[in-house]
Amino acid sequence: MKRASRALVAYSGSEDEASADAPEGKKKKLPSLASSFIVPVPVDDPALHQGRVRITPHIEGQYATYVYIPLVVHPGTALYSLLDEVLNVTKEMVPAVHAIGETISCSRNSSGSVVNSSRRVRELHFSLTRPIFLRAHQREEFKQAIKLIASRRTPFQASFATFSEFTNDERTRTFLALEVGAGHNELRDLLSALSPTLQFLRQRDFYSQPRFHVSIAWALLDPDTSMNGDVDTKRHPHTYEGVTAVEDTSDNNLTGDIGKSNKQLQAKCFPRVPHFPSQLIPTLNQRFGARVSSAHIGGFDADTIVAKIGKDTFSWPFQGSHVN
Template identity: 30%
Template sequence: MSRSALHVLRMFKEQEEQEAPPDESEKHGGRLRTFPHERGNWATHVYMPYVAEEDFQGLLQALLCCARTYVPSLSPLPEFHISLSQVVVLRYHWIAPFVQSLKERLRSVSRFICRADQVKVYTNQTKTRTFLGLEVSSGYSKLSELVSEVDKVMEEFSLATFYKDPSFHLSLAWGLGDLSEALGGQRLQELQETVDGFEDSSSFLRIPGTEVRCKSGNKFFSFPLR
């Protein structure tokens, strides 16, 4: 076994039966889990992080001010990222080899820049949540390259791969229920005009692709790109 593999395995000396802390809906604005919590199951997600600076937060507040004219209950998300996988379930003893496989797959991917500046409204598959997001308008091919590598890892563990022809995006805010009609049409155009007219938005909406992260339960792993 390689030294790097041993290093990853050393991070997981806890017993296999260790349990990921369950999500409590009352602590998350009433959002419900996509799948029921079971002992030994760890919800796992692979994504590219985006650290929001002051200018971005200013744009977010401007978008919320506009969107809340139609949907007062819309709430900002505490952090931002571009998803590279669906949320999947790992057994505890799978986490170490899963992380090691991700590390090996992603080590050859080079850094890049993408841009997310197209306002779009998304709903989850069950239509119980709606998200206001910024869709990627450039850098799609590099994000697809990342997804291709992540998908190979998912296939190794017989897990669901990412969506076909995905809409890569930053989710900014969310609300309960299907709010796509309330935020669509002319309202969506108003939100796009807010982005287009915001000072220096073309600069701070350039997203540096320098690392990929994986969250599994309460554990976080980082994979710097080359």
């Protein structure tokens, strides 16, 4: 060990001597790194995300993570038809609104090849965590914790109760949502089970008075009103409930600094609203409330818990469920 130490010191000294012998003003330049060693920094382009902007700066080796209960609504079901009607009315009242969770349904033909279907399923979710951020070495431990929670839970039935408006913590988007009625206590028990893991990882718990919901549509908020205290918020005392937008993790890792000129361009290309019209939620509840709160239409089974870590999604069925 001593011999190796002397070799290191001698090597360092020889480099110093070489530098001292070099003409004054001339320094050796290190060779540039090959392009394969350079990790590109993500560039924020809201045009690729329907005008949405980054909220949290990108950090290499950090993974945006969410835990939620999934709800897949298939074409042909009563709930799917109801959501279509609701979204049509909403788009008439708020042209800038965007539907959430629409994905192309795939199937196999007679030869076994996968083909796309023109009909779309809606993949919705009930958030059980805020956006949290894991380091690479924490991912496996977190997955094992969620898997253990799933193994100790049994499937339960839940249903919707009402339409509501929510705004994300950063007040950059407003969401149209369906709130849970039956099943609230079971979802709250899941929060209690998740809490020790979040605290161990020094992550924030979910909201102290959670209002469990699935978001079905969103619109960009005008920062001049949503960030500076729009007077209309008095009319929506619960509007600033946090929303976890799992449908696109790139949106939740975005940074807000996109430049003044770019912001002006985005405002023209992507319309924004100060809030939903005051009559939107009452109109939806009056026209569709009875149907959405009926067990036949708004009822569903909660039998799986999902963790989305970065771009990877992991799911675990509850004990006794028949989910494949």
